[in-house]
Amino acid sequence: MKKAVYVAALVVAGFAASGQAMADEALAKAKNCMSCHALDKKLVGPSYKDVAAKYKGNAGAADKLAAKVKTGGKxxxxxxxxxxxxxxxxxxxxLVTWILSVK
Structure with missing residues (x-):
């Protein structure tokens, strides 16, 4: 019985995490970010996977990138x-929190 409850809890957590990821991807689509970016390949701008890899472990990256999303950059x-x-x-x-979580 304990095992069934544990498995059910993991499934619910997985759906919740998946739903959050999809919600943030939906925001990226709604804001037209996906016109220039893709999850796993370069379009006009870098892929989100490349951005996440570049800034992995950088504690100040989220704030810096959020400012760039808002004001632009080059x-x-x-x-x-x-x-x-x-x-x-x-x-x-x-958006940046989601982008930095892309693997």
């Missing part, structure tokens, strides 16, 4: 600039 991934995005600071932080 030079880190090449000469094509990323324009400013019409997102709230909270949305920018949510």
């Amino acid at each position: 030079g880190v991934w090449g000469e094509i600039p990323m324009p400013p995005n019409n997102v709230t600071p909270e949305e920018a932080k949510k």
